[in-house]
Amino acid sequence: MNGLPAQAWLNTLLVLLQDAQLALLRLWHALGLSGDAHGQPAWPWARRIAGETLLIDLGLARQLGFSLGTVVFALALLAMAVAWRRRRAVLLALAALALVLAPWPSPSLLFSAAAPTSFHSSPTRFSVDAIARGATVYARHCASCHGDDGRGEGPQAASLKRWPPTLVSPLLARRADGELFWHVVAGMRDPQGEVTMPAFARALDDADTWAVLDYMKALAAGSAAAANGSWPMPLPLPDTRVRCGDDASPRSLAQWRGGQRVRVVAFDGDLRSLPMLDPRFQTLLLTRDGTLPAGVPRFRANCVAASAQAWEVYARIAGVPADRLGGMELLADRDGWLRARGAPGRRDWSDADMVCRSGAPAEATREAPAADGLTALVLRMDGEPVRFVKGGFVH
Structure with missing residues (x-):
């Protein structure tokens, strides 16, 4: 992938x-x-x-x-x-x-x-808050053409001269963030000069534009996962505030990207659905209100996503309705990329749970088969690091 x-x-x-x-x-x-364009140095060449x-x-x-x-x-x-x-x-x-x-x-x-924003980078860090904000922006300004699922079949799509492109596409996902930003604020035209997408510079500020791009990534992943069982692009672990143990001050989940595998577990109140702590992962609970329930023992989970919006955001990414997220697990590799999705109620992992693949099986995985499915996934994630090409360059 x-x-x-x-x-x-x-x-x-x-x-x-x-x-x-x-x-x-x-x-x-x-x-x-x-000079500058939208708060960052502008690319001065065409x-x-x-x-x-x-x-x-x-x-x-x-x-x-x-x-x-x-x-x-x-x-x-x-x-x-x-x-x-x-x-x-x-x-x-x-x-x-x-x-x-x-x-x-x-x-x-x-x-x-090129556009003036071709080399701009998103300031949102692909956060839960930005994705949730982008969902509101998308529903108001984008869904009528691009559709609720991002496939370009919204209620107004048929009235357009050209159907909107699907967001659930590797080609679109590989465009540089800065160039996608420019298409939103400046609009798009076909080779004959006719407008194919209106400019939203007056309707959206920069923060709204970056947020809706984050939501589009989450939407594309969820729609593809629901239809095909895999994602059209790699997706980073969404940043959010995390509260661990008795520490009252939340910290950023981004600190776990780049060195720490993370196991995200959607907890719906049933202790039987919680896995035991695994030393290979930092376990992170998702709850509907962003708090760690008092009855959860420390040896089952110690950290919770301290955001009430995290539940909805992860449900969108996983490609399931929010009321069916409970019990689902998502695995992130050491580099902070989400790689596997486990269905609720299951304790056995298999290769079919990989939603983000990066190539042929690693030599180590073929030569030393794992004793269980989860170990096999861990070995594969470590042996096949994601090299995501976006805007023509590796991220």
Whole structure:
């Protein structure tokens, strides 16, 4: 699922290109050559490197890689020419020849259209509060065309000249957040210039726009999970306030991303539905009111999502009605990606519970089969880390 091709060099190339463009953006902004757009430095050019094209056209990626290598070689010759005066003419000629003979890719293939917000990052941290806020915005402004389930079949869709695109799509999910933001605030047009989606810059502020994008991710995951049993894109563990033990001050769940597996359990009051604490996971309870019930023993669960909105948000992500979420479990890997979904009342896990897959089975998983389903899922999550390509770059 959204896995990066096996070539490690391509991963490295994409990261270098992303870092180079971000460094150029920061330099331009620091020099005062570009301004801000919606609270972040604006990309001042109409084009950007099309990382998404490089992913599907390995020939183009190789051309660019060889060309960049040639540039490094030419710069090395130039440095030698500065230091070695007797061979300066020869070294400069070799550098020029290398640049002329480099397999430069076609600019029309290498670059794609950019927006001022192309390199913007969402400030919401994909939080429960933002997703809940986005649900309200979506219902008011988006559902009439895109539909309650995000599949583009809302009540007004049939009256449009072009049907709205489905949000439950890997192609849409892989667009950079900043470019999706721009499509919402500036609207969209077809090649003939006709409006296919109106601009919402006047109807929504920046916070509403980022929030509705978060909700769209949750909606896409839930709709796909309900229909297909898997997600069209990787989804991070939603950030929320967490209260553990007797500590009265809530902390951010984001602190568990990047090093701690998390087991989210929707608790509906039945102690028999609670699993025992597992040292491989940090167990997090979801309750309808965001409080830890007094009767829950510490050896069953010690932390609760301290938000009354978390129940509805996780139900949307899991693809089930809120009144059927009780007893369901979701597993997140060490990097903070949600990976598996367990049905209520079940204690046995299997490969079918994986809602986010990242590629072929890992060697360790094939060579050392696990004794139980949950252990097999843990091994698979660890052996197949998510490499999510968004906007042409790995996240």
